[in-house]
Amino acid sequence: MPLLRVNNLILHFRGVTALSDVSFEVRRGALHAVIGPNGAGKTSLLNCISGVYRPQRGSVEFEGKDVTRLSPASRTRMGVARTFQNIALFRGMTVLDNLLIGRHTHQKEGLLAGGIYYGPARREEIANREVVEDIIDFLEIQHIRKKVVGTLAYGLQKRVELARALALEPKLLLLDEPMAGMNAEEKEDMARFILDINEDRGTTMIMIEHDMGVVMDVSHRVTVLSFGEKIADGTPQEVQGDRAVQEAYLGQAQ
């Protein structure tokens, strides 16, 4: 059984078609890339999977359960995490607090225990702090753990956002352009982290990325979208050789 199955997804905004009849599968443990020219509907697809958009037709199945009608928060509780194209961190909070929000769904202690603090709430905070510190070590952001996120450089913010998504301990991680706006060195670091997460932690990932070099190097499977339609699906080699893909990117041969 695939971890995620998207069936005949149709999404439009007042006549503008964002997705028309898109279907694909992501198997457990895969690093699955979604590529396509600008406006192809990649982010819309991710939004449908994470629950931010609700498609007009079609369904999203996660671990065999239909989640099409579920809210983003309840999908998160089932194990879907994501990062955003334009960083959506909590800018006024420290890196540590951002990551601890990632532990929200794993924490039980409520209002009263939290206000009293000593006892169960503190034990829980310390236990989750340990999980968060592991992720901080994993992504090498120890030196900024007490910094307020809004003051950090762009590349670091991207890494913190990845760390926050990891703090959820997701089964499926959705990455929306994790390397956008980065220089070559930062891209290499990010690619290394993504591969490490996939291999060491076994997290299944769907990644939208424009850098073809990275996509072809790291991903196991690639889905290509163009104008809201799926035009190809396969291994990086298959997709590279596909005629429709070449036409979508380069235009038709005369």
Next chain:
Amino acid sequence: MRCGDFRQSYAEDMSLFESPLPRVLLAGLLVFLLVLPGFASTYWLDVLSRIFIAIIAATGLNVVTGYTGLISLGTAAFLAVGGFATAAMAGKAGLPFVVVIPLSGLLTALVGLVFGIPSLRLKGLYLAVATLAAHYIVEFIVTHWDAMTGGVNGISVPPAHFAGLALSDDRSMYYLILPVMVGLLFFTKNLFRTKVGKAFVAIRDQDISAEVMGVDVFRYKLLSFAVSSFIIGVAGSLLAYQARLISPENFPITLAIDYLGMVIIGGLGSILGSIFGAIFITLLPEMLRLATDALGSYWPSLMVIVAPIKTGVFGLVVVLFLIFEPDGMAARWNHIKAYWKLYPFSY
């Protein structure tokens, strides 16, 4: 002499105090406040009690506006609900204050919960207008429900009794208000280093992302309104016990604006900010009055313009703070603290 931060466990790192010194200073301040009634005049005890009540209410407002980012103009209304609930429960039903104060808070929390519902859809100025409507609804009810609230004439509140003693003078009220304030401040401070408080701040900073991180945004917005109104309701209850006679005139919309001024001047999203703001705004008229009293003998016409000066100075101070320290007095305090932290070896 300190030469750096050295912490060896996460518990230590999450402590409220950076080092033993602030812990000792805070304990010292508490002891000072406890023995103060021994030598302070009743006038200053009354001023201090009013400051404590303002600190409680400002902290409550800060929970919803400063920490959760939902602007509320309902503070005066929530104070009124707490106050009139106390008048009804202590006066008509004759319940003791240990029951009345928390019940007044809970009732206000319920009212806050109802008026927090628009926050599902509304943000910023629109929410401010919705809470303004809440204010006028409450004002209308307390003015017209004569049987319960005494209408425009107001209603008297019997003094709180403790072990057979009536807490009717300024000194005993001071000892009632101080522990309630300290307890609520610690509760709120702790709340923001655990799950629920962090969820509030996450909603303020990025509500979509909070939702995607699994925070039930609507539930937590309502919870924030409830916690905030509970705290403000307790302040209203204490206010009723202190004033002994309350009427709708005690809770005008300008009071709600004063409280917004307090949290902005003190610092949004900071407990310390609520404390600074409440002290500053409560002391401002007292200081102006002392100054005019002192100068009045030389310049009698000053007395006539005192009232307009108060509002003028209040407005001027808010504007100056917005320009020079938009993050409030608490941020300035933290700058000063950071500078002296490792003095004299700050490298």
